[in-house]
Amino acid sequence: MQEEGVNRFLGSLESMIMELMWESGEWLNVQQLRESLKSEHVYSVNTIMTVLNRLSDKGILDKLASGRGRNKLAQFKVVATRQDFIMQQTRNVTEGLIKDFGEVVVAHMIDVVEELDPDLLRKVEQMLHEAKMRNSDENFKPS
Structure with a gap:
């Protein structure tokens, strides 16, 4: 690594x-x-x-x-x-780290993003908000 x-x-x-x-x-x-x-x-x-x-x-x-x-x-x-290869490999690594170490990895990722690229942290916040909205939309289905 x-x-x-x-x-x-x-x-x-x-x-x-x-x-x-x-x-x-x-x-x-x-x-x-x-x-x-x-x-x-x-x-x-x-x-x-x-x-x-x-x-x-x-x-x-x-x-x-x-x-x-x-x-x-x-x-x-x-x-x-090349781009698709890198996207797939980084996804595999991220998925493995989260499966193995969960919250610890997420906490470290947030810390590192905050240190290295504060603008990226704002993008991550937006992505989290959008993911929450998608989740709530999927969970709220009128019968």
């Missing part, structure tokens, strides 16, 4: 690959990604393929395989935009 951005959810090579995938938005194969990564580090085809398969297994990438044997080619494409 000490990392920043997407690295909070993925390993460093996974993050680099995902950034390239989001930037492209196209189906890419392991060789194309390896070429794009060369400027930073030299990774083996096997290493990149392992990471791509892992991202596919996690449901973050779609995988399309064609051919057989030595002619087999796998291509990968992102399942969701």
Whole structure:
């Protein structure tokens, strides 16, 4: 959790690959990604393929395989935009923290928001008000 951005959810090579995938938005194969990564580090085809398969297994990438044997080619494409991925991951983390620690997490979130961004605190208050209104509207249904 000490990392920043997407690295909070993925390993460093996974993050680099995902950034390239989001930037492209196209189906890419392991060789194309390896070429794009060369400027930073030299990774083996096997290493990149392992990471791509892992991202596919996690449901973050779609995988399309064609051919057989030595002619087999796998291509990968992102399942969701970067923004949608971050929204889903932050929701998963928040949900898990609230399930595990409830009020303590909410209290810390309010404290941190108050310290870092008082304007956001006002937005949170508005969101809470709207959520209460939705809840009261749902609970009040004339018979």
